[in-house]
Amino acid sequence: MFRPLALGALLLPIGFALVGCGGQARVAAPAATEKAAGAAAKNEAAKAEPTTPRKIRYTATVHVVVRNLDDAGLEVETLVERYRGYIARAERIGSSGSRRVGTWTIKVPVEQYRELLQALTKLGFVERNSTDSEDMTEEFVDLQARLRNMKVEEEALNKLLKDGANKIEDVLKIRDHIVKVRGDIERAEGRLKFFESATSLSTVNLTLREDAEYVSPTAPTFSGEISDAFDGSTRSLKQTGRAAVIGAVAVAPWLPLIVIAGFVVRYLYRKGKSLAEPAVPTRRRAREPNATAEEPNRSAPDSPG
Secondary structure (H helix, E strand, C coil): CHHHHHHHHHHHHHHHHHHHHHHHHHHHHHHHHHHHHHHHHHHHHHHHCCCCCCCEEEEEEEEEEECCHHHHHHHHHHHHHHCCCEEEEEEEECCCCCCCEEEEEEEEEHHHHHHHHHHHCCCCEEEEEEEEEEECHHHHHHHHHHHHHHHHHHHHHHHHHHHCCCCHHHHHHHHHHHHHHHHHHHHHHHHHHHHHHHHHEEEEEEEEEECCCCCCCCCCCHHHHHHHHHHHHHHHHHHHHHHHHHHHHHHHHHHHHHHHHHHHHHHHHHHHHHHCCCCHHHHHHHHHHHHHHHHHHHHHHHCCC
16 A cells, blocks of 8 residues: 555655646747747848948049150040040140140049059059048938838838828828928938949049159259259240240230330420410510510600700
8 A cells, every 4th residue: 555655655746747847848949949040030121231342432643644645635535445434524734845734534433443544554654652541331222221211111101101090181182292302312312323323433633744854853963953943044034935925926016006106196296385385585575576666765855946
């Protein structure tokens, strides 16, 4: 009798232990399942979320001294065409016989940007070569997210206008809000297009300066400074003489008119001067005959009888 009771007493704690372990296992199983599901959802979201490439705008400024500006300009056009770019702006300043300067604003695909830059630096002596970059990725991604939210809002407003608006006042308010949201969407889309254009094409600001006798800069010497001063003075004298000759030639057709105008001015000046002279000397000359006539009368009493 005691043997079955003892066996039951031994089996009862074991049963309770097994039941407790089974309950803990059942409680832990859903928690593990939820964690696994959450991790899987995060992984799926990470896979579904596209990776946005970096949006970087590149700008370069290049100054080059060349032997001949015409030849260098043709080479620039060839290089731009070779690297699938285009010239947005071009200008040349100067005339034949003087140092000419040309400027170009070049747009080139970002993939060909560095190759074109290297080719342009080989046109002559490089005085300046600077590059600048602006990372626009963060603003681009933020704008994309705001655009998605605005489109969701627009869709909800359209659904509300179709199904939930009964009063005219509500309809008008919803329509006004839809118009505002649509305007924000269009502005955001235009800004995104600008980002795409600005980052897909790089800009190169090129300046070519013509100098047939250009010498690369070295440490200045006393003799070099004297030579530069003499050359500069000679160039200034030539330019002054040339300007004087050009001025004389420009004035030559006007010389007859200038001479005639001079004679007219001189005549008018003399006539005006003669009219402005005082009349006192003329009056004195008019009184002189009267004075001579009075002299015999004064001498008459002195004569006899």
